[in-house]
Amino acid sequence: MVRRIHDRGVTLVIVEHLVRVVTELADRILVLDQGSVIAEGEAGSVMKDPDVVTAYLGTRFGRA
Secondary structure, rough: OOOHHHOOOOOOOOOOOOOOOOOOOOOEEEEEEOOEEEEEEEEEHHHOOOOHHHHHHHHHOOOO
């Protein structure tokens, strides 16, 4: 249903924690960490952002 709405060109605001779902549905994403925006833009570039990687994977694995 969300895909059909998106395909009609309607703007949607979705709050979701499953990154895979977000990147499949969104043209642009905004990532929050502890209530602050740490990245926004096209999904591909945002998911490569070092701050996003660190926020999701932690400092041990969060090396972009």
